[in-house]
Amino acid sequence: MTVHRAPSTPTQTISTAVAAQAVTKTFGGSDDATRVTALDNVTVAFRPGEFTAIMGPSGSGKSTLMHCLAGLDTVDSGRVAIGSTIITGMSDRDLTLLRRRRIGFIFQSFNLVPTLNARDNMLLPLDLAGTSADDDLFAHIIDTLGLADRLAHTPHELSGGQQQRVAIARALLTRPAVIFADEPTGALDSTTGTEVLELLSRSAREMGQTIIMVTHDPHAASYADRVVVLKDGAIVDQLQNPTAQTVLSALAGLGA
């Protein structure tokens, strides 16, 4: 799968795929008693081709961080950038276009269109953006994901694992700056879930795809290059090359 990786040179500077700088996000009323600080001055950057897991106890701010990084929610203060584009303060229309062109999403519930077959589901984001698929990339992705003989099937004719592979293919095909995955293995049995995690890890390693995954599962997080741990809306720990055991220990240390 190395053919699709951008060439690199020793002099190339390492850019940032996604970054949050001093991001604060609150919800609720105008007085301190009813206001919830979901993100408290969060600064974090994600390298191109890096596979990162975001973890933390329930209510620690994982979904809020993902939504703010993906431009699905506004921030109270601070800045979010996708590549060199600052998305903070963009209009809804511009954000929608940016999401279509530069961001891929993978959800626990697959979010496929039930009336479209696998091929049309995969091509939908490109159709919406008014572009077409790169034939070589399409062939490469369906081959890698083992979907070549499932293209004419609608989602209800596919297993959960196959549906999630279609959703991954759909996300990869636009060659987005970043893919956000929200509990992507939550609805899968452990064998199928492991296959999906291996695919995500290979997409990062072999295609240079940046992936940010929210998960509660230390096993899932162990496939990432890095784990970012949130607690009470702040980053309290980061692990490089995590194992399920080091993730469990980090979470246990939070009293979670």
Ligand SMILES: Nc1ncnc2c1ncn2[C@@H]1O[C@H](COP(=O)(O)OP(=O)(O)OP(=O)(O)O)[C@@H](O)[C@H]1O
């Ligand atoms: N729309 C909202 N309105 C009010 N409060 C919210 C809203 N969304 C999130 N919150 C609050 O912000 C905090 C962070 O929530 P968030 O959903 O980001 O946490 P999480 O780590 O993703 O939790 P979980 O693991 O349970 O999904 C929580 O206290 C939550 O109640």
